[in-house]
Amino acid sequence: xxxxxxxxxxxxxxxxxxILVALVVLAAALAPWISPFPSHNGAVVDFVYAxxxxxxxxxxxxxxxxxxxxxxxxxxxxxSLFLSLVVLAIAPPVGTLVGLLAGYMGGWVETILMRIxxxxxxxxxxxxxxxxxxxxxxxxxxxxxxxxxxxxPWYARLVYSLARSERxxxxxxxxxxxxxxxxxxxxxxxxxxxxxxIITKMTLDMGFVIIxxxxxxxxxxxxxxxxxxxxxxxxxxxxxxxDSWWLTVFPGLAILVAVFGFNLLGDxxxxxxxxxx
Amino acid sequence: xxTKTWLAAGLLAAIAFTPSAYAGGTLRLDEVAVGELxxxxxxxxxxxxxxxxxxxxxxxxxxxxxxxxxxxxxxxxIDGATYTFNLRDDVAFQSGNPLRAEDVVYSVExxxxxxxxxxYLFRGVTATAVDSLTVSFTLETxxxxxxxxxxxxxxxxxxxxxDNKGNEEWGxxxxxxxxxxxxxxxxxxxxxxxxTVMTKNDNYFLGVAEAAPDTVRLRYGLxxxxxxxxxxxxxxxxxxxxxxxxxxxxxxxDGAQLFSETGTGAFYLKMNxxxxxxxxxxxxxxxxxxxxxxxxxxxxxxxxxxxxxSPATGAIPVGMFGANGPERVQTxxxxxxxxxxxxxxxDPAEISLEVSWIAExxxxxxxxLLFQSNxxxxxxQSEIIKLPWALFSEQVSNPENTPHFSQIxxxxxxxxxxxxxxxxxxxxxxxxxxxPENLNDAEVDAYLEEGRTATTEAARETAYSKLNTRLxxxxxxxxxxxxxxxxxxxxxxNAPAISDPSQAFGLDGMGFSFRLMEVVDD
Numbered sequence: 001x002x003x004x005x006x007x008x009x010x011x012x013x014x015x016x017x018x019i020l021v022a023l024v025v026l027a028a029a030l031a032p033w034i035s036p037f038p039s040h041n042g043a044v045v046d047f048v049y050a051x052x053x054x055x056x057x058x059x060x061x062x063x064x065x066x067x068x069x070x071x072x073x074x075x076x077x078x079x080s081l082f083l084s085l086v087v088l089a090i091a092p093p094v095g096t097l098v099g100l101l102a103g104y105m106g107g108w109v110e111t112i113l114m115r116i117x118x119x120x121x122x123x124x125x126x127x128x129x130x131x132x133x134x135x136x137x138x139x140x141x142x143x144x145x146x147x148x149x150x151x152x153p154w155y156a157r158l159v160y161s162l163a164r165s166e167r168x169x170x171x172x173x174x175x176x177x178x179x180x181x182x183x184x185x186x187x188x189x190x191x192x193x194x195x196x197x198i199i200t201k202m203t204l205d206m207g208f209v210i211i212x213x214x215x216x217x218x219x220x221x222x223x224x225x226x227x228x229x230x231x232x233x234x235x236x237x238x239x240x241x242x243d244s245w246w247l248t249v250f251p252g253l254a255i256l257v258a259v260f261g262f263n264l265l266g267d268x269x270x271x272x273x274x275x276x277x
Numbered sequence: 278x279x280t281k282t283w284l285a286a287g288l289l290a291a292i293a294f295t296p297s298a299y300a301g302g303t304l305r306l307d308e309v310a311v312g313e314l315x316x317x318x319x320x321x322x323x324x325x326x327x328x329x330x331x332x333x334x335x336x337x338x339x340x341x342x343x344x345x346x347x348x349x350x351x352x353x354x355i356d357g358a359t360y361t362f363n364l365r366d367d368v369a370f371q372s373g374n375p376l377r378a379e380d381v382v383y384s385v386e387x388x389x390x391x392x393x394x395x396x397y398l399f400r401g402v403t404a405t406a407v408d409s410l411t412v413s414f415t416l417e418t419x420x421x422x423x424x425x426x427x428x429x430x431x432x433x434x435x436x437x438x439x440d441n442k443g444n445e446e447w448g449x450x451x452x453x454x455x456x457x458x459x460x461x462x463x464x465x466x467x468x469x470x471x472x473t474v475m476t477k478n479d480n481y482f483l484g485v486a487e488a489a490p491d492t493v494r495l496r497y498g499l500x501x502x503x504x505x506x507x508x509x510x511x512x513x514x515x516x517x518x519x520x521x522x523x524x525x526x527x528x529x530x531d532g533a534q535l536f537s538e539t540g541t542g543a544f545y546l547k548m549n550x551x552x553x554x555x556x557x558x559x560x561x562x563x564x565x566x567x568x569x570x571x572x573x574x575x576x577x578x579x580x581x582x583x584x585x586x587s588p589a590t591g592a593i594p595v596g597m598f599g600a601n602g603p604e605r606v607q608t609x610x611x612x613x614x615x616x617x618x619x620x621x622x623x624d625p626a627e628i629s630l631e632v633s634w635i636a637e638x639x640x641x642x643x644x645x646l647l648f649q650s651n652x653x654x655x656x657x658q659s660e661i662i663k664l665p666w667a668l669f670s671e672q673v674s675n676p677e678n679t680p681h682f683s684q685i686x687x688x689x690x691x692x693x694x695x696x697x698x699x700x701x702x703x704x705x706x707x708x709x710x711x712x713p714e715n716l717n718d719a720e721v722d723a724y725l726e727e728g729r730t731a732t733t734e735a736a737r738e739t740a741y742s743k744l745n746t747r748l749x750x751x752x753x754x755x756x757x758x759x760x761x762x763x764x765x766x767x768x769x770x771n772a773p774a775i776s777d778p779s780q781a782f783g784l785d786g787m788g789f790s791f792r793l794m795e796v797v798d799d
């Protein structure tokens with residue numbers, strides 16, 4: 001642990017990443033306590049303060065119905081992180097299972113599983129998500145579902161290629177020789193050797209999932225108002241540029257900070273865990 | 278702040294060459310998609326602009342006053358339910374064909390056969406060509422605002438359509454992308470999602486002034502931020518009325534002109550009376566009492582003296598037959614709302630209401646949020662749904678798919694209250710974008726019939742006044758405010774028919790008759 005921190009500390013960029021991620025996570029976790037106007041998270045309007053730039057009362061200004069933008073960003077982080085965590089709790093295990101089975105077992109299992117993966121990968125991810133959201137109702141659950149469906153094949157592909165090369169390694173052959181079961185070999189022998197790559201990808205993906213989820217809500221297909229969401233805040237504010245710039249700039253920066261943080265941290269982890277590009 | 282200074286500097290530079298003479302340059306404006314060019318299918322504002330410029334009608338509303346004046350007609354006579362019009366003999370279509378009585382007959386028949394757009398105004402009307410320049414209309418049932426309705430009967434070039442109709446009976450494909458009128462502007466290209474380009478018709482029967490625009494580019498579906506930037510850079514002339522008030526205010530502060538068109542319509546939150554809990558009148562009354570009318574009015578103020586609307590006094594806009602006086606201005610009353618809600622058959626805790634807003638009209642999202650917070654004060658849950666116009670107008674054809682609350686701006690399409698109210702509330706008109714209430718009330722139907730058949734103004738006033746009272750009691754709609762359309766415009770244009778009350782038509786969209794506008798040369 002101390003070694004980890006020291007290595008992260010030696011790389012100023014990953015340290016920055018760690019700090020940004022910590023800030024975002026803290027902001028989301030403490031939103032109800034640190035946001036200046038916790039009620040602005042819900043169905044509240046306050047037209048007296050509508051559409052004002054940054055002031056001492058509202059550090060990031062207010063939106064068109066008078067809600068504090070800072071408060072809404074803090075709450076929006078909750079949604080973004082929650083969505084990313086759910087997606088990354090489902091997509092990687094599914095993808096890993098598919099990749100491991102296909103990579104280790106080969107033969108028709110490989111053919112069937114990887115062709116399915118290819119079908120999913122052949123559709124541009126955002127298009128697939130938009131199509132799904134078009135059919136389903138735009139809600140948080142469906143947004144998570146749509147992003148998960150487009151995300152797991154990438155893990156399947158990654159783990160598949162790792163498992164294929166591990167399959168030829170001496171330790172796998174040794175396990176086979178002593179009669180270990182397929183389950184044992186895949187999960188106890190091959191999987192641990194793939195974990196660093198998976199964890200690195202997950203960290204990097206936190207940022208990308210936030211971007212994709214924001215893109216969906218930018219298009220009006222994600223979380224619905226009044227629930228705060230970074231993507232829809234940017235989308236709504238964009239109509240009022242350049243005059244009411246605070247409506248777009250602060251939520252945009254909030255997306256930037258989160259995605260940048262996770263990317264830098266992911267890069268640092270990759271170096272730390274010795275994963276090849 | 279810096280951006281603002283730049284923009285202001287840019288605009289000052291643009292204003293510096295103050296137009297000395299209007300010389301008919303290019304006029305650029307925008308509206309919400311789609312632009313329906315077929316005059317028998319036209320129904321909204323964009324369609325009206327196209328209709329009034331590409332086509333002409335027998336009569337026009339009198340500019341700056343009440344009543345109607347001859348236009349394609351030279352005069353008319355009314356004999357009971359028969360209206361006889363003599364046509365001008367000097368009018369030619371854009372194709373070169375002369376205007377004949379058979380074209381008028383064809384236009385009525387085509388309109389009623391297609392049954393779209395404003396065809397409901399001409400149901401039961403039989404047109405006959407008495408001779409080549411005389412046409413008579415016989416009405417099955419008396420309809421006192423018939424002359425007013427004629428401003429929605431664009432006359433189509435029968436011979437041209439017949440030549441180009443292909444396999445279709447009424448040439449819908451041809452007319453949805455080509456003009457076939459006598460109008461002052463000729464369509465040169467038309468893409469209903471993007472842009473219609475029109476040029477001046479040099480052979481127009483009334484002539485077109487030199488200063489009127491030579492070319493008009495009507496673009497569809499521009500983003501508010503795009504319009505804002507284009508106008509600031511001098512690349513756009515008249516913004517649509519759907520810009521949010523903040524943007525109009527910013528443009529006005531930068532020196533843009535504001536045209537206000539005094540309308541004959543209102544902003545409505547329409548309740549789907551077929552869907553629980555809105556099938557219970559007390560629930561509807563509760564929600565109507567809970568809406569924060571005062572804040573809505575504040576939200577649409579643009580400058581100290583220009584606003585996109587004034588307080589509603591009831592179901593009929595001020596200035597029309599049957600309107601209530603200013604003492605009846607609608608206000609929020611939470612106490613009453615709670616009383617009504619207590620007598621509503623549904624449990625408020627179990628209600629979840631859909632409040633929709635039209636994606637092209639960002640202002641409506643704020644009304645949705647305002648109303649959502651009003652409902653929350655009542656302890657009622659609601660969900661906000663954003664619907665693009667095209668999707669909304671399709672969904673309302675089925676009451677089950679119609680949201681609980683639909684936000685709509687509606688205007689009297691001929692300036693007469695009949696055309697505002699009949700289409701909204703008569704039981705036979707249910708299920709259009711104007712009537713997502715799906716109201717079915719015999720008393721309302723009776724007053725509406727009385728209003729359109731009564732022959733004296735006093736009788737019409739009484740009928741509409743009773744209708745007003747009945748509607749306020751039934752509460753099918755939340756009457757947000759009486760509206761006025763505000764257009765931000767560059768200093769290259771002058772549009773007296775919109776903004777000068779003494780030249781205004783009193784009919785939404787007709788002020789956009791380009792032949793009456795003036796534009797500096799480009």
